[in-house]
Amino acid sequence: MTGSSRRDFLRDSAVIGAASLLAPATMVASTTSDGAPDVPGATAATTGLTPHPGPLHEVAQDEAYWKKVADQYRVTNAVTNLEAGYWGLMSQPVLAKYHEHIDRMNRENSYFARREFPALWRSARERVAQFVGAKPSEIALSRGATEALQALISQYNKVGAGDTVMYADLDYNAMQWAMNGLAKSVGAKVATLDIPEPATHANILEAYTRALDANPRTKLLLLTHCNNKTGLLLPVKDVATLARSRGVDVVVDAAHSFGQIPLSMDALGADFVGINLHKWIGAPVGAGAMYIREGRLDAIDLAHADESAPPTRIDSRLHTGTVNFATMMTIPDAIDFQQSIGIPQKGARLRFLRDRWVKAVRDVPGVDVLTPDDADLAGAITSFRLHGRGTSQANAAIARTLLEEFGLFTFQRNGIAKGDCVRVTPTLYNTPADADKLASAIKTIAARG
Incomplete structure (x- = not known):
């Protein structure tokens, strides 16, 4: 963006008043065969989601509710993705709005960019x-x-x-x-x-x-x-x-x-x-x-x-x-989509999924879980080492085994003083079964020595 066009974008302007990007919607999203919303222009308001009102420890385990949330994502079934820390998928309602915005800016070009985009x-x-x-x-x-x-x-x-x-x-x-x-x-x-x-x-x-x-x-x-x-x-x-x-x-x-x-x-x-x-x-x-x-x-x-x-x-x-x-x-x-779920509720769910696999392997011989269980010190992301092996080669091999043998996608992380590790990051489309699958795989690999 040139200096002059950027001034057009950023200066206070009365060309158009700042307004919400989302128009009110009352329709309920239909779904495709894989459970993902398939409504052009669908917004968070069309999903029927509202923050679960119960106690957070109960909310985190309400599988019927979280199935509705997971249905807002269209996720590959080629692997079980436990590497959500790289970047987060757009939900289907957000993706629909993104496509709508792309179409608009591509259609209206500089006429839109200079006149309406600043607001x-x-x-x-x-x-x-x-x-x-x-x-x-x-x-x-x-x-x-x-x-x-x-x-x-x-x-x-x-x-x-x-x-x-x-x-x-x-x-x-x-x-x-x-x-x-x-x-x-x-x-x-x-x-x-x-x-x-x-x-x-x-x-x-x-x-x-x-x-x-x-x-x-x-x-x-x-x-x-x-x-x-x-x-x-x-x-x-x-x-x-x-x-x-x-x-x-x-x-x-x-x-x-x-x-x-x-x-x-x-x-x-x-x-x-x-x-x-x-x-x-x-x-x-x-x-x-x-x-x-x-x-x-x-x-x-x-x-x-x-x-x-x-x-x-x-x-x-x-x-x-x-x-x-x-x-x-x-x-x-x-x-808007995140707030339709509620960040406290989301945080509780992510922590529940994290705790499920961590508690299953925390005391397994040869498994070193690097992230503490203190509620103030951990969220969704947690890493582990096996048998104290912190080399790049050892952790790359573990991540590869988890993928090739168990269909679980994780990722090796480096730069830690005590050595490399494997990072696990569940998100809203993951389930307790995914956490259990990971725990079982870690136990199996650890037992091999």
């Missing part, structure tokens, strides 16, 4: 802000958490020569590289720490306390709320409070957080956050957001000397070029 873009940003508990002025839409976080890190201007930036082994590799790049560009040094294994709330705080005490010139600390390696939920707000008491700014990688568990920006307690909208919120691939708390824009430089938005606005800190119009337009549809 829809602002509406999408407002929905994201509402969803995460922020002000619209604190949110810039991006193509993913990586883009948002790379901007926050590389443009952070409060670190200089001789200062320190810090990250942990469980932080996302691309964000570690961004921290390394920032340090190199200003002559700062890099300090790292390893998250304890097994992790507890107390030993995590102790590890960060020791690391910060040992590096008193730390200016920027990277924290991953839910990491993509083991799924551990870091007590970010407590660590951020600890860092702030030492004059350290915190940037939070929340790529896996929003949509997986109930959460708000206040609960994270950080001034700078990158999030994904195409993982647990189920928007089209290529959707994310950057958060900068009000009053902290001065810490983040303009993106590439950007002049398309005033320097007093967050838009000037992230310049993505021409956006995918249909993707941006589908974000509110995806949020």
Whole structure:
């Protein structure tokens, strides 16, 4: 997107009032033979789903209800997919809206893009802000958490020569590289720490306390709320409070957080956050957001000397070029669908599926489950090793055996201080039978030694 067209998109305009992207609907979605909604233009409102009103521990086990939810997804039966952590499928109602938006922008072209899209873009940003508990002025839409976080890190201007930036082994590799790049560009040094294994709330705080005490010139600390390696939920707000008491700014990688568990920006307690909208919120691939708390824009430089938005606005800190119009337009549809289920209810269901397989293998000889059972430290994602083998080859072999012999798709993760592991990520279309199938397969492989 050129500077002039971007100004057209982002400036306050009275051309068209911001409005909801979803028209009210009363029809109930019909389904295809495989149980997926098949209504052109179907929205979350047409699925008949509403948040289950019961106690969460009972809601999580109401299989009739979750069958209705699973029916909103059209999923391959070639494998049992337990690798939902890569990106989240769009539900059929959201996919239908995405197709509708693609058709519209392709049909109406620049006439639509210049006249009507700016208001829809602002509406999408407002929905994201509402969803995460922020002000619209604190949110810039991006193509993913990586883009948002790379901007926050590389443009952070409060670190200089001789200062320190810090990250942990469980932080996302691309964000570690961004921290390394920032340090190199200003002559700062890099300090790292390893998250304890097994992790507890107390030993995590102790590890960060020791690391910060040992590096008193730390200016920027990277924290991953839910990491993509083991799924551990870091007590970010407590660590951020600890860092702030030492004059350290915190940037939070929340790529896996929003949509997986109930959460708000206040609960994270950080001034700078990158999030994904195409993982647990189920928007089209290529959707994310950057958060900068009000009053902290001065810490983040303009993106590439950007002049398309005033320097007093967050838009000037992230310049993505021409956006995918249909993707941006589908974000509110995806949020609507998630809210038709309820994030607390969804979180309880995901945790139930996770606990089902973990409890079945936790005490099996040779099985090391890396993610704790503490309700505050785990969500859907959990990883394991067999017989303490942390080599890349060993874990690639386990993932391959799970797929080829048992039809279970998982994924190997690396970069952990104590070695590689296999990551398991169930989602809304998975069932207790899928969890049981995984537990049985892990027991069988572990017994082979």
